[in-house]
Amino acid sequence: MTYSQMWNNAGNEAEILYLEEQxxxxxxxxxxxxxxxxxxxxxxxxxxxxxxxDKLDELEE
Structure with a gap:
């Protein structure tokens, strides 16, 4: 996994957590x-x- 992919995954995880809290x-x-x-x-x-x-579902796919 490249650094860019790791950064993107971390960003998605943070957004997923934020959406779950919302x-x-x-x-x-x-x-x-x-x-x-x-x-x-x-x-x-x-x-x-x-x-x-809906946004959460899109990110988790």
């Missing part, structure tokens, strides 16, 4: 919105979660 944060927002019955916030959080999970 997904957890959005899931907490969803839970809070459900508890407070805040439909607009819930819909926004669900859209953001779907976007983050």
């Amino acid at each position: 997904i957890e944060a959005v899931k907490k927002e969803i839970k809070q919105a459900k508890a407070a019955e805040l439909q607009e916030i819930l819909e926004q959080a669900n859209r953001k979660l779907a976007e983050l999970e």
